[in-house]
Amino acid sequence: MLTEGHMRWGDGFVIVYDITDRGSFEEVAPLRSLLEEVKKPKNVPLVLVGNKSDLDHVRQVGTDEGERLAAEMACAFYECSACADEGGAVAEAFHELCREVRRRKAVQGKARRRSSTTHVKQAINKMLTKISS
C-alpha cells in the first residue's frame, strides 16, 4: 500500500502489476498520475514490472501491452517472477531504478549549478553597471 506520504519521501518507484490480473495493470496509469501530482519535481524515476511471469498459461496482460505502457511512461519495463527469478530480472529492475535515480540527480545538480552561476553573473553585472554609472 503506497500512501501519499511514501510518495513524497521516495526518490524512485517500482510499479508492479500482476500479469495474471488485468485489474492490477489498469491501476498502473492512475497510480502514475497520482505520483506525478504528488511528487515535485515531476518526472519521477520509475520502473514498470509485470510480475508472475511463471504463470504464463493464465496470463491476462500481454508483454507488448506492458512495453507500450512503459514507453508511454518513459520508463524501463521488466517482466519477472518473484517466485522463479531465474534470469535475475527482479534485481535488474531495482538496479535500473537506482541508475535512473542517479542519472536524474546528476542532471538536476547540473541545472542547479548552472542557475546559481547565472545568478552570480547577473549580480556582478548589476554591480559593475552601478559602479560605472
Ligand SMILES: Nc1nc2c(ncn2[C@@H]2O[C@H](COP(=O)(O)OP(=O)(O)OP(=O)(O)O)[C@@H](O)[C@H]2O)c(=O)[nH]1
Ligand atoms: N506464481 C507466482 N506467485 C507469486 C509471485 N509473486 C507473488 N506470488 C504469490 O501471489 C500471492 C500474493 O502475493 P503477495 O506478495 O501477498 O502480493 P499481493 O500484492 O497481495 O498480490 P495479489 O494477492 O496477487 O493481488 C502469494 O501467494 C505469493 O506467493 C510470482 O512471481 N509467481
